[in-house]
Amino acid sequence: MYWIKLDVVTWMMDDLTAGISTVVLARRCFSSWMIRLWRDIRSSIYLIRGQGNLADIPTMEHRVKQQSDFGIDYPIKRDAAPQNFLKLFYPFHYSVGMAVEKHLSGSNLTRHQTVILWIIHSKGTDGNTIHRKTIERLIGEWYELGSPAISKVLRAMAEKELNLISIKESKTSAREKVIRLTKKGQSTVNEMMERTEAFIKLISDELTDEEIANGMEFMSRVGAIVEGGIAGRKA
Incomplete structure:
Protein backbone atom coordinates (compact mmCIF):
# COMPACT_ATOMS: atom_id res chain seq x y z
CA MET A 1 0.00 0.00 0.00
CA ASP A 69 20.94 57.02 -45.55
CA PHE A 70 24.31 58.60 -46.27
CA GLY A 71 24.81 56.75 -49.53
CA ILE A 72 26.82 53.95 -47.92
CA ASP A 73 27.46 50.97 -50.17
CA TYR A 74 26.04 47.74 -48.74
CA PRO A 75 27.07 45.11 -47.89
CA ILE A 76 29.96 46.72 -46.01
CA LYS A 77 33.30 45.61 -47.48
CA ARG A 78 36.90 46.53 -46.73
CA ASP A 79 37.58 47.50 -50.36
CA ALA A 80 34.82 50.12 -50.21
CA ALA A 81 35.91 51.52 -46.82
CA PRO A 82 37.66 54.66 -48.19
CA GLN A 83 34.62 55.66 -50.26
CA ASN A 84 32.20 54.98 -47.40
CA PHE A 85 34.36 56.87 -44.87
CA LEU A 86 34.40 59.84 -47.21
CA LYS A 87 30.61 59.75 -47.53
CA LEU A 88 30.32 59.86 -43.74
CA PHE A 89 32.95 62.56 -43.27
CA TYR A 90 30.74 65.57 -43.96
CA PRO A 91 27.75 64.60 -41.79
CA PHE A 92 29.97 63.40 -38.96
CA HIS A 93 32.65 66.10 -39.00
CA TYR A 94 30.33 69.02 -39.64
CA SER A 95 26.85 68.00 -38.49
CA VAL A 96 27.91 66.02 -35.41
CA GLY A 97 31.14 67.93 -34.75
CA MET A 98 29.52 71.33 -35.04
CA ALA A 99 26.63 70.27 -32.80
CA VAL A 100 29.10 69.17 -30.11
CA GLU A 101 31.12 72.37 -30.53
CA LYS A 102 27.95 74.45 -30.27
CA HIS A 103 27.15 72.90 -26.90
CA LEU A 104 30.73 73.35 -25.72
CA SER A 105 30.61 77.04 -26.63
CA GLY A 106 27.20 77.72 -25.16
CA SER A 107 25.98 81.28 -25.55
CA ASN A 108 28.97 83.17 -24.12
CA LEU A 109 32.11 81.79 -25.78
CA THR A 110 33.49 82.25 -29.27
CA ARG A 111 34.72 79.24 -31.21
CA HIS A 112 38.36 80.23 -30.67
CA GLN A 113 37.86 80.70 -26.93
CA THR A 114 36.13 77.32 -26.74
CA VAL A 115 38.98 75.54 -28.49
CA ILE A 116 41.60 77.18 -26.27
CA LEU A 117 39.74 76.19 -23.11
CA TRP A 118 39.38 72.66 -24.46
CA ILE A 119 43.11 72.46 -25.26
CA ILE A 120 44.02 73.62 -21.75
CA HIS A 121 41.59 71.13 -20.22
CA SER A 122 42.62 68.13 -22.35
CA LYS A 123 46.35 68.77 -22.94
CA GLY A 124 47.41 70.98 -20.06
CA THR A 125 49.19 69.94 -16.87
CA ASP A 126 46.51 68.95 -14.33
CA GLY A 127 44.00 70.15 -16.89
CA ASN A 128 44.63 73.82 -16.09
CA THR A 129 48.14 74.93 -17.10
CA ILE A 130 49.83 74.97 -20.50
CA HIS A 131 52.56 76.78 -22.44
CA ARG A 132 51.45 79.31 -25.02
CA LYS A 133 53.49 77.66 -27.78
CA THR A 134 51.61 74.42 -27.16
CA ILE A 135 48.30 76.22 -27.66
CA GLU A 136 49.64 77.79 -30.83
CA ARG A 137 50.73 74.40 -32.18
CA LEU A 138 47.52 72.56 -31.29
CA ILE A 139 45.04 75.24 -32.32
CA GLY A 140 46.59 75.12 -35.78
CA GLU A 141 44.98 71.67 -36.11
CA TRP A 142 41.57 73.32 -35.71
CA TYR A 143 41.85 76.73 -37.35
CA GLU A 144 44.27 78.70 -39.49
CA LEU A 145 45.30 81.21 -36.86
CA GLY A 146 48.62 83.01 -36.85
CA SER A 147 50.56 83.99 -33.74
CA PRO A 148 49.19 87.60 -33.62
CA ALA A 149 45.59 86.36 -33.83
CA ILE A 150 46.18 83.81 -31.06
CA SER A 151 47.74 86.48 -28.85
CA LYS A 152 44.68 88.68 -29.39
CA VAL A 153 42.30 85.89 -28.33
CA LEU A 154 44.41 85.05 -25.26
CA ARG A 155 44.59 88.69 -24.15
CA ALA A 156 40.82 89.02 -24.42
CA MET A 157 40.35 85.86 -22.35
CA ALA A 158 42.70 87.23 -19.68
CA GLU A 159 41.04 90.65 -19.42
CA LYS A 160 38.89 91.49 -16.42
CA GLU A 161 35.66 91.25 -18.39
CA LEU A 162 36.17 87.55 -19.12
CA ASN A 163 38.86 86.55 -16.60
CA LEU A 164 39.09 83.00 -17.92
CA ILE A 165 42.88 82.65 -17.93
CA SER A 166 46.03 84.22 -16.54
CA ILE A 167 49.14 84.83 -18.65
CA LYS A 168 52.54 84.86 -16.96
CA GLU A 169 56.16 84.50 -17.97
CA SER A 170 57.67 81.04 -17.75
CA LYS A 171 60.19 80.48 -14.97
CA THR A 172 62.53 78.82 -17.45
CA SER A 173 62.28 81.36 -20.28
CA ALA A 174 61.26 85.00 -20.31
CA ARG A 175 60.18 84.62 -23.94
CA GLU A 176 57.73 81.85 -23.13
CA LYS A 177 54.31 82.44 -21.58
CA VAL A 178 52.41 80.11 -19.28
CA ILE A 179 48.63 80.04 -19.56
CA ARG A 180 46.61 78.98 -16.51
CA LEU A 181 42.88 78.70 -15.94
CA THR A 182 41.43 81.06 -13.36
CA LYS A 183 38.69 79.91 -10.96
CA LYS A 184 36.14 81.36 -13.36
CA GLY A 185 37.89 79.63 -16.25
CA GLN A 186 37.78 76.26 -14.48
CA SER A 187 34.12 76.79 -13.63
CA THR A 188 33.45 77.63 -17.28
CA VAL A 189 35.18 74.44 -18.43
CA ASN A 190 33.11 72.39 -15.97
CA GLU A 191 29.94 73.94 -17.34
CA MET A 192 31.11 73.20 -20.88
CA MET A 193 31.63 69.55 -20.03
CA GLU A 194 28.32 69.11 -18.18
CA ARG A 195 26.35 70.82 -20.95
CA THR A 196 27.97 68.78 -23.71
CA GLU A 197 27.84 65.46 -21.86
CA ALA A 198 24.08 65.97 -21.45
CA PHE A 199 23.79 66.49 -25.21
CA ILE A 200 25.91 63.43 -26.02
CA LYS A 201 23.79 61.35 -23.63
CA LEU A 202 20.80 62.07 -25.86
CA ILE A 203 22.76 60.40 -28.66
CA SER A 204 24.05 57.45 -26.63
CA ASP A 205 20.54 56.76 -25.32
CA GLU A 206 19.59 55.86 -28.90
CA LEU A 207 22.45 53.33 -29.18
CA THR A 208 22.87 49.80 -27.87
CA ASP A 209 25.70 48.90 -25.49
CA GLU A 210 27.41 47.07 -28.35
CA GLU A 211 27.14 50.08 -30.66
CA ILE A 212 28.59 52.35 -27.97
CA ALA A 213 31.50 49.98 -27.28
CA ASN A 214 32.24 49.46 -30.97
CA GLY A 215 31.99 53.20 -31.64
CA MET A 216 34.41 54.05 -28.84
CA GLU A 217 36.88 51.42 -30.02
CA PHE A 218 36.60 52.58 -33.62
CA MET A 219 37.14 56.27 -32.85
CA SER A 220 40.02 55.46 -30.48
CA ARG A 221 41.76 53.35 -33.12
CA VAL A 222 41.26 55.89 -35.91
CA GLY A 223 42.48 58.71 -33.64
CA ALA A 224 45.58 56.73 -32.67
CA ILE A 225 46.35 55.91 -36.31
CA VAL A 226 46.00 59.53 -37.45
CA GLU A 227 47.93 60.97 -34.50
CA GLY A 228 50.59 58.35 -35.11
CA GLY A 229 51.66 60.24 -38.22
CA ILE A 230 49.59 58.76 -41.01
CA ALA A 231 47.99 62.14 -41.73
CA GLY A 232 51.30 63.43 -43.08
CA ARG A 233 51.86 60.54 -45.49
CA LYS A 234 51.20 60.84 -49.18
CA ALA A 235 48.67 58.50 -50.76
Whole structure:
Protein backbone atom coordinates (compact mmCIF):
# COMPACT_ATOMS: atom_id res chain seq x y z
CA MET A 1 0.00 0.00 0.00
CA TYR A 2 2.81 2.35 0.89
CA TRP A 3 4.65 1.69 -2.34
CA ILE A 4 1.50 2.60 -4.29
CA LYS A 5 1.28 5.92 -2.46
CA LEU A 6 4.97 6.49 -3.09
CA ASP A 7 4.49 5.86 -6.80
CA VAL A 8 1.59 8.29 -6.88
CA VAL A 9 3.65 10.95 -5.11
CA THR A 10 6.59 10.30 -7.43
CA TRP A 11 4.31 10.60 -10.47
CA MET A 12 2.83 13.85 -9.13
CA MET A 13 6.30 15.30 -8.48
CA ASP A 14 7.48 14.33 -11.97
CA ASP A 15 4.38 15.90 -13.48
CA LEU A 16 4.85 19.04 -11.40
CA THR A 17 8.53 19.27 -12.42
CA ALA A 18 7.59 18.87 -16.08
CA GLY A 19 4.97 21.56 -15.68
CA ILE A 20 7.42 23.95 -14.08
CA SER A 21 9.97 23.27 -16.85
CA THR A 22 7.30 23.95 -19.45
CA VAL A 23 6.42 27.26 -17.77
CA VAL A 24 10.08 28.29 -17.55
CA LEU A 25 10.64 27.37 -21.21
CA ALA A 26 7.49 29.25 -22.21
CA ARG A 27 8.61 32.32 -20.27
CA ARG A 28 12.03 32.19 -21.94
CA CYS A 29 10.49 31.86 -25.39
CA PHE A 30 8.06 34.67 -24.64
CA SER A 31 10.87 36.92 -23.38
CA SER A 32 12.96 36.15 -26.48
CA TRP A 33 9.93 36.84 -28.70
CA MET A 34 9.23 40.13 -26.90
CA ILE A 35 12.86 41.24 -27.32
CA ARG A 36 12.74 40.52 -31.06
CA LEU A 37 9.36 42.24 -31.34
CA TRP A 38 10.66 45.34 -29.53
CA ARG A 39 13.71 45.50 -31.79
CA ASP A 40 11.49 45.30 -34.87
CA ILE A 41 9.14 47.96 -33.50
CA ARG A 42 12.07 50.25 -32.66
CA SER A 43 13.54 49.77 -36.13
CA SER A 44 10.14 50.49 -37.65
CA ILE A 45 9.83 53.71 -35.63
CA TYR A 46 13.23 54.87 -36.87
CA LEU A 47 12.20 54.14 -40.43
CA ILE A 48 8.86 55.93 -40.10
CA ARG A 49 10.68 58.99 -38.74
CA GLY A 50 12.97 58.91 -41.73
CA GLN A 51 11.96 57.59 -45.12
CA GLY A 52 9.99 54.67 -46.53
CA ASN A 53 7.33 52.47 -44.98
CA LEU A 54 7.10 49.17 -43.17
CA ALA A 55 6.95 47.24 -46.44
CA ASP A 56 10.47 48.46 -47.18
CA ILE A 57 12.07 46.60 -44.24
CA PRO A 58 12.93 43.13 -45.51
CA THR A 59 16.27 42.78 -43.73
CA MET A 60 18.28 44.25 -40.85
CA GLU A 61 20.88 45.39 -43.40
CA HIS A 62 18.20 47.37 -45.21
CA ARG A 63 16.97 48.88 -41.93
CA VAL A 64 20.48 50.09 -41.11
CA LYS A 65 20.78 51.55 -44.58
CA GLN A 66 17.49 53.41 -44.16
CA GLN A 67 18.54 54.72 -40.76
CA SER A 68 21.88 56.08 -41.96
CA ASP A 69 20.94 57.02 -45.55
CA PHE A 70 24.31 58.60 -46.27
CA GLY A 71 24.81 56.75 -49.53
CA ILE A 72 26.82 53.95 -47.92
CA ASP A 73 27.46 50.97 -50.17
CA TYR A 74 26.04 47.74 -48.74
CA PRO A 75 27.07 45.11 -47.89
CA ILE A 76 29.96 46.72 -46.01
CA LYS A 77 33.30 45.61 -47.48
CA ARG A 78 36.90 46.53 -46.73
CA ASP A 79 37.58 47.50 -50.36
CA ALA A 80 34.82 50.12 -50.21
CA ALA A 81 35.91 51.52 -46.82
CA PRO A 82 37.66 54.66 -48.19
CA GLN A 83 34.62 55.66 -50.26
CA ASN A 84 32.20 54.98 -47.40
CA PHE A 85 34.36 56.87 -44.87
CA LEU A 86 34.40 59.84 -47.21
CA LYS A 87 30.61 59.75 -47.53
CA LEU A 88 30.32 59.86 -43.74
CA PHE A 89 32.95 62.56 -43.27
CA TYR A 90 30.74 65.57 -43.96
CA PRO A 91 27.75 64.60 -41.79
CA PHE A 92 29.97 63.40 -38.96
CA HIS A 93 32.65 66.10 -39.00
CA TYR A 94 30.33 69.02 -39.64
CA SER A 95 26.85 68.00 -38.49
CA VAL A 96 27.91 66.02 -35.41
CA GLY A 97 31.14 67.93 -34.75
CA MET A 98 29.52 71.33 -35.04
CA ALA A 99 26.63 70.27 -32.80
CA VAL A 100 29.10 69.17 -30.11
CA GLU A 101 31.12 72.37 -30.53
CA LYS A 102 27.95 74.45 -30.27
CA HIS A 103 27.15 72.90 -26.90
CA LEU A 104 30.73 73.35 -25.72
CA SER A 105 30.61 77.04 -26.63
CA GLY A 106 27.20 77.72 -25.16
CA SER A 107 25.98 81.28 -25.55
CA ASN A 108 28.97 83.17 -24.12
CA LEU A 109 32.11 81.79 -25.78
CA THR A 110 33.49 82.25 -29.27
CA ARG A 111 34.72 79.24 -31.21
CA HIS A 112 38.36 80.23 -30.67
CA GLN A 113 37.86 80.70 -26.93
CA THR A 114 36.13 77.32 -26.74
CA VAL A 115 38.98 75.54 -28.49
CA ILE A 116 41.60 77.18 -26.27
CA LEU A 117 39.74 76.19 -23.11
CA TRP A 118 39.38 72.66 -24.46
CA ILE A 119 43.11 72.46 -25.26
CA ILE A 120 44.02 73.62 -21.75
CA HIS A 121 41.59 71.13 -20.22
CA SER A 122 42.62 68.13 -22.35
CA LYS A 123 46.35 68.77 -22.94
CA GLY A 124 47.41 70.98 -20.06
CA THR A 125 49.19 69.94 -16.87
CA ASP A 126 46.51 68.95 -14.33
CA GLY A 127 44.00 70.15 -16.89
CA ASN A 128 44.63 73.82 -16.09
CA THR A 129 48.14 74.93 -17.10
CA ILE A 130 49.83 74.97 -20.50
CA HIS A 131 52.56 76.78 -22.44
CA ARG A 132 51.45 79.31 -25.02
CA LYS A 133 53.49 77.66 -27.78
CA THR A 134 51.61 74.42 -27.16
CA ILE A 135 48.30 76.22 -27.66
CA GLU A 136 49.64 77.79 -30.83
CA ARG A 137 50.73 74.40 -32.18
CA LEU A 138 47.52 72.56 -31.29
CA ILE A 139 45.04 75.24 -32.32
CA GLY A 140 46.59 75.12 -35.78
CA GLU A 141 44.98 71.67 -36.11
CA TRP A 142 41.57 73.32 -35.71
CA TYR A 143 41.85 76.73 -37.35
CA GLU A 144 44.27 78.70 -39.49
CA LEU A 145 45.30 81.21 -36.86
CA GLY A 146 48.62 83.01 -36.85
CA SER A 147 50.56 83.99 -33.74
CA PRO A 148 49.19 87.60 -33.62
CA ALA A 149 45.59 86.36 -33.83
CA ILE A 150 46.18 83.81 -31.06
CA SER A 151 47.74 86.48 -28.85
CA LYS A 152 44.68 88.68 -29.39
CA VAL A 153 42.30 85.89 -28.33
CA LEU A 154 44.41 85.05 -25.26
CA ARG A 155 44.59 88.69 -24.15
CA ALA A 156 40.82 89.02 -24.42
CA MET A 157 40.35 85.86 -22.35
CA ALA A 158 42.70 87.23 -19.68
CA GLU A 159 41.04 90.65 -19.42
CA LYS A 160 38.89 91.49 -16.42
CA GLU A 161 35.66 91.25 -18.39
CA LEU A 162 36.17 87.55 -19.12
CA ASN A 163 38.86 86.55 -16.60
CA LEU A 164 39.09 83.00 -17.92
CA ILE A 165 42.88 82.65 -17.93
CA SER A 166 46.03 84.22 -16.54
CA ILE A 167 49.14 84.83 -18.65
CA LYS A 168 52.54 84.86 -16.96
CA GLU A 169 56.16 84.50 -17.97
CA SER A 170 57.67 81.04 -17.75
CA LYS A 171 60.19 80.48 -14.97
CA THR A 172 62.53 78.82 -17.45
CA SER A 173 62.28 81.36 -20.28
CA ALA A 174 61.26 85.00 -20.31
CA ARG A 175 60.18 84.62 -23.94
CA GLU A 176 57.73 81.85 -23.13
CA LYS A 177 54.31 82.44 -21.58
CA VAL A 178 52.41 80.11 -19.28
CA ILE A 179 48.63 80.04 -19.56
CA ARG A 180 46.61 78.98 -16.51
CA LEU A 181 42.88 78.70 -15.94
CA THR A 182 41.43 81.06 -13.36
CA LYS A 183 38.69 79.91 -10.96
CA LYS A 184 36.14 81.36 -13.36
CA GLY A 185 37.89 79.63 -16.25
CA GLN A 186 37.78 76.26 -14.48
CA SER A 187 34.12 76.79 -13.63
CA THR A 188 33.45 77.63 -17.28
CA VAL A 189 35.18 74.44 -18.43
CA ASN A 190 33.11 72.39 -15.97
CA GLU A 191 29.94 73.94 -17.34
CA MET A 192 31.11 73.20 -20.88
CA MET A 193 31.63 69.55 -20.03
CA GLU A 194 28.32 69.11 -18.18
CA ARG A 195 26.35 70.82 -20.95
CA THR A 196 27.97 68.78 -23.71
CA GLU A 197 27.84 65.46 -21.86
CA ALA A 198 24.08 65.97 -21.45
CA PHE A 199 23.79 66.49 -25.21
CA ILE A 200 25.91 63.43 -26.02
CA LYS A 201 23.79 61.35 -23.63
CA LEU A 202 20.80 62.07 -25.86
CA ILE A 203 22.76 60.40 -28.66
CA SER A 204 24.05 57.45 -26.63
CA ASP A 205 20.54 56.76 -25.32
CA GLU A 206 19.59 55.86 -28.90
CA LEU A 207 22.45 53.33 -29.18
CA THR A 208 22.87 49.80 -27.87
CA ASP A 209 25.70 48.90 -25.49
CA GLU A 210 27.41 47.07 -28.35
CA GLU A 211 27.14 50.08 -30.66
CA ILE A 212 28.59 52.35 -27.97
CA ALA A 213 31.50 49.98 -27.28
CA ASN A 214 32.24 49.46 -30.97
CA GLY A 215 31.99 53.20 -31.64
CA MET A 216 34.41 54.05 -28.84
CA GLU A 217 36.88 51.42 -30.02
CA PHE A 218 36.60 52.58 -33.62
CA MET A 219 37.14 56.27 -32.85
CA SER A 220 40.02 55.46 -30.48
CA ARG A 221 41.76 53.35 -33.12
CA VAL A 222 41.26 55.89 -35.91
CA GLY A 223 42.48 58.71 -33.64
CA ALA A 224 45.58 56.73 -32.67
CA ILE A 225 46.35 55.91 -36.31
CA VAL A 226 46.00 59.53 -37.45
CA GLU A 227 47.93 60.97 -34.50
CA GLY A 228 50.59 58.35 -35.11
CA GLY A 229 51.66 60.24 -38.22
CA ILE A 230 49.59 58.76 -41.01
CA ALA A 231 47.99 62.14 -41.73
CA GLY A 232 51.30 63.43 -43.08
CA ARG A 233 51.86 60.54 -45.49
CA LYS A 234 51.20 60.84 -49.18
CA ALA A 235 48.67 58.50 -50.76
